[in-house]
Amino acid sequence: MNESSTPDAGSEGEDSTVYDQELAELLSLAEDALQRGEPRELEELCQQHPEHAEELRLLLATARVAEMAGDQYRQESRGDAKGATQLELSLPLYLGDYELIEEIGRGGMGVVFRARQVSLDREVAVKMISRGPLASDQERVRFQAEARAVAQLDHPGIVPVYDVGELDSRPFFSMKLIEGETLSQRISRGPLAAEEAVGLLVQVCRAVDYAHQNGLLHRDLKPSNILIDDSGQAHVMDFGLAKRIDDTGELTRSGAVLGTPAYMAPEQAAGHRGEVSAASDVYSLGSVLYSALTGRPPFQAATAVDTLLLLLEQEPLPPRVLNPGIDRDLEMIVLRCLQKPVDLRYSSAAQLADDLQAYLNDEPISARSGRFAHVVARWLKETHHATVLEKWGLLWMWHSLVLLLVCMLTNLLHWKDVESRWIYFILWTVGLGTWAVVFWTIRRRMGPVLFVERQIAHVWASSMVAIAVLFPVEYLLKLEVLELAPVLALVSGMVFTIKAGILTGKFYTQAIVMFAMAPLMARFPEWALVIFGVSGAGCFLIPGWKYHRQSLGRAADRRRTDQP
């Protein structure tokens, strides 16, 4: 697991010393360049020293983490360098009506203090922006939005906000002081018993649902935002990223991914802001339940990109794998929340709460009902992978043309009584192979290739191999060339069946069409390749056109939302 040790460390001391020394120099060079603000140099260094490139990148990632923290430190201390930090020093500190007593938490965008409200003589919690007067306008706007939004809510499961104010241009608000611990502190001591976890989650769901009813999304539900008081009541706090559901305001215009990826819904992580809804909070509730039951969030990886890819592409490990003591029904509930397509999740936090309550009462849960219509609908609908087709749309339209041309040419040669197996063989291997290389090169230029695309590429490649092997098979069976042509349709049918499973159930249509063409091609051998070419091209052209248009539409959307 120690990725950062040198490949040859330990085997030969000499070599690894030389290797390390080179690497050390490169690292220092790259870091110096970064400090001077010339990040480009890294690429050059990596190209010049491919043997070090991989580790260099890993190490520089760590270095940049440190650098970022250093920057942060510098920024924070810049404004208050003269008077030392206001928020660290000289407590108790009077802030209008409040006497700040001690710092009790730091996170989100603020620092939380235990405080006494002098006029009413009561203990409260006061949250302030920690960066003080330096707070950016955006930060301040968000802070006030947070306070205003939460102040509207009145629910036992939501930490109530009392008062919003500003002192020396430093905004703060006071809220009820709740003694207890956060769920993440609780989880850090080990997974919760199922009943305990579910009991808490029911409360949290009711609170979140109440907020949803009032037009507020939380957007950043995670264990550290859930306080458990001494009586076991859960309180949701830090609606820091909350935003009115119907508000199309400026706050998150910048496209920043707000929230904590480990608990975020995929549509949120992917930055599809328009698609973030109450169901995204339902997803996060599922993540919270998952981590309460298993002690870890549904997705975790060494790097963010990996975590993000996991989140976007993979199914989470079923909770029972991590904790076999979890009941099957409960697992169903969790997994239903964690469905990537929004419409397969619970449609509201209240529904989730009901199902959890049903589980507690040993009543049948709804997540279990695998209704037939549901199953069929699920078969036919697009999976969350289908969006990769947007990148493939145009390419598939070209692909259909290439396929058509190759088939027509083959049939033409056949009509001209060309007998040489080699010509056909070369056309179908070298010809189509060249196109495959071109296709893949273009695709790679468009950006990183996803796991699912590699799967599809494999299926495609295997179908090409199968087709190429048909020629020697024909020869060995002493068949005429192209006599096995109907097998092309069978192979294509299989390829589309697999695509249907991975991408969208609509491809079952293509699969059926291709399978149906095989006997037809066998019945009219003179026209076999024309039949295959036309039907095959159609099978690619239609979805290609659809997804190409979809991708154009999305690009237009993006341009529109990017306008200031």
Added chain:
Amino acid sequence: MWPESEKTEELLGEAREGDAEAVNKLIERHQDAILRLVRMRLDRRIQPRVGVSDVVQDVFIEANRRLQKYLQDPVMPFHLWLRQIAKDRIIDAHRRHRVSKKRSVDREQPAHLPADMDHSSMALANQLVDGEVTPMAAATQRELAARVEQTIAELPEQDRDIVLMRHYEFLSNQEVAEALGLSQPAASMRYLRAIRRMRDLLLVEEEDSL
């Protein structure tokens, strides 16, 4: 972190000619940097007893006392010289208050921080690094910074020192080598080891805290 050197050289020249105002300016220019350095490295447990600003003041008093000698024989660039004094003053403060220098970095952390971190900081950091999700929420950055500082605090002394020099004081490899009295290859090697260890620690924490 350190003010640019041309102006410093100019002021040093004037100071050498006996311009008292230049000396003041020199000190003023470096005050913030020294303050940050001290705050970062002075053990938090003794901060109630020894104020950061007290140490900073000591640094400049000491610098003032030794300035003439330095002006006659500038053994190293001014800012390296100044931070050397600062480090001596910090070691001195630690010695006087009998704390090991071990955890001088836990600047502003509650005693039990990791439980509340959301395990994703390394991940977020990588995102930042990749420049894919550029404007990260300020809050998350702050959590990340706290996490990094926690990790730095866990590093062995030598590693911690070089990481702070590189990333909190923004010194170049050459300056680090000079300040530590090492050759440049040796300094870069030490940095490599520190970063490797830091990466391991960050990844381990990532796993442990889950």
